[in-house]
Amino acid sequence: MRKDLVFGMAGSGGDGIVSAGDSLLQAAAAEGYHGVMTKSFGSQIRGGESSCRVRISTDPILNPGGNLDVAVALNWEDFLKFGAELPVSGNTVVIYEAATNIPVDQIPLVGVTPLQVIAVPIAEMAKSTAGTERAKNTVVLGLIAGWFGIGAVAVMKGIRKKLAKKGEELVEANQRAFDAGRAFAMEHPLKVSMNVVASETKGAVKLITDGNDMCGAAAIFAGCQFFGGYPITPSTEIMQFFTDHVWKYGGAVLQAEDEIAGIGAAVGASFAGKKAMTATSGPGLSLKSEMMGLASIAELPLVIVDVQRGGPSTGLPTKTEQSDLFAAAFSAHGDVIRPVLAPTSVADTFRITLEAFNIAEYYQTPVIVLSDQEIASRKETLDPIDTTQFKILNRVRPTGADLQDYKRFKQTENHISPISHPGMLGGTYLASGIEHVESGAPTNSGSVHQRMNDKRTKKFDPLKDRKDLFTVYGNPDAPIAMVAWGSVAGVCREALDMALAEGLNVKLLVPYLLYPVAEGVYNDFFASVQKGLVIEQTHLAQTFKLLRMHIDLPKGLKSLARSGANPFLPGEIVAALHHLLSELQRSHEGKLQPQE
């Protein structure tokens, strides 16, 4: 019996692979399991290759998993296009379409002998039971129910609901396809049983959503009443969420003519006193950078979500990467601090998005939420979140006394000045991108510029003490350490658990606040560290370099960085940690030996 299974399925665009993954995830949730599903596509609009990965576990899940336990290939050409995204190992059961006419001992996977390889006449079964090959995905779900014990009842219950409007005939056809898949599995038992143990939480309420929808919901919870943006993969669903819901709360959404107008309208809405946001991906972030500078000097609260994809330029528009870190931290001109936050999962996208609004409002600043394609478009099952535990902050308004002789950019002890908005009597001022004195009037004075830069940067000092925006896992005094953020953090958390179980003395730092760099938090964390890895999906080791720019890093801290769409596997990270341990032991032995 297994507690955790990772499925990876690939086919052509029309094969319904993602829809099968959705059904499997929902069935698993109905049966009380935790689940994560990621999707990956070619960048074609229709057709092309399409894949999903579904991980199901009796325990909470930290990432979409490493090597596949079960690989399903509706054709090999498409499956192979996903390369390292769908890794097969010696422990994988491989199920593939028999109509490919490839013998089980000749499947095109190089350098690996799977646990078991099974050719199934999936298309033929779909045709003979449902009358159409389009039911291939339902046959696959039947196979999964038969071999792995997931969704025997719940899958068809879900499909029934989904297809109810399309008529009983279609539902019955799918039922026959499902039953045929299940029967095939029963007739051909696996060499090693891989049934998943029943979940103890069957029947509990579960939420299922992805990072983009969670981001939209968190924003509306935070009180955001305006979204201005422009469609760009993989962030567009955030705007879609707003177009579905924000009107209900008296807000508005503007699909602008370009990325600049999208953020411009959000800047305007914030000036007018409303919480506002925009969302984009890499190329859009570049276009928005002038407006981000404006929001910084005009001290206007604003949340900018950047759902990272492979870059630069169009890059890999449908695949995940963390390479917008430098752009997020540094892309506006001038001397600017602009906070950058990053969620690590769908669940904490709620908290981090809300935190972004709180920081934007409190510090009167643009804040970037650096999400990534994986978090944004992966679906997770979640336990209900008690939203009432979260605090919502609003910008400080001028009091009656402030309005007697109102100065919008008044120097205060914490460098934050009460902010008025149009409509407020006594609060009129000139907001501007030009340097200004306390009243808001334009100036060319170098001394005022120095003072105002001081104000606009020193106000962030308290942010660097926000230890709650960092989590340390593992043994706090460990000599071996990892640092990881965003979707990579989930892989590292699993690797940490594996390493601890193997007796390694190791820890992990997960920053949710990436910029400004909180030197104190890192210095505390690194105090015990002799060897370690900064693990990230960037080619240039951007995280490592950003830290090195601000902190004297331990000599033994190295970078483990590579381009996006080449996911890290928990197992390879554990192997890297073992390597660090042996290096550490060798250096200790070396010290004990007398010099010759």
Place this chain on the structure above:
Amino acid sequence: MSATGTCDYQAKDYKSDLKPIWCPGCGDYSVVQGIYRALAAIGRPPHEIAFVSGIGCSSRIPGYTTAYGFNSVHGRSLPIAQGIKLANPDLLVLAAGGDGDGFSIGGGHIAHLIRRNMDITYIVMDNQIYGLTKGQLSPTSQKGRVTCTSRYGSLEEPVNPLLYTLAYGAGFVAQASPTDLAGMASIIEEAIRYPGFAFVNIQSPCVTYGEEAQQIKGLKAIQETLASLGHNPADRLAAMDLAQHYGEKLHLGVFYRNPEPPPTYGDLVKERQALLSKDALPKERILDLFIKK
């Protein structure tokens, strides 16, 4: 008289203490006077007005009023103005800038504001030159014009802002000039009162880099009021015909005013908000959207 304002304002109530940076004799002095007068005629209190501009000599104008001003970045007054209007539809929202700001770097925005028909008035101080950066070619400079960036004469035709705003479907298009201050004030007032997007092109001479023909004397020589031509501002095709003479003639007055103004974007937003508000989950329960039963 507006819903929230009173009529007790005078032009001076809209004038701020900031001293303009403009050159002596600049046409923009007249424009800001025209705006003060128009606002006084309308009578909205200054704090209920948001006045947005981009970058350029003329974009300094919000600071010279007592309204809430936003002197933003080059070419982006219109997106910012739209965000303000959507966030608070009760505000009177003005946008202003120069020809470079509006028709060159920010030239992509006006078409979209027009098709959204938000109730925003856009005033362009058109002087056919980049003044703040000291005399480069602008999108409305005549073909062949010699400037420091067109030493041998420009090779391109100017844009025609009147013709293209009419073609995009603007509900209100007018032109004014400091040669007739009272006329300009009343055109701006009429533009603000129009319930929807309104565009006013103002031929505002640059005394430092402008050509002789575009100074007050030159403008007076080619000006004609549309009223004197018997133009009917409800006739869009006639307006487009007249607008073709932009650059040769200075036609002052209202080219086009939609006699049956359609609902504004703001009206439609309000309608939608009212229709959907009953479907709102309490915010603290918004995650219930994701419950799978």
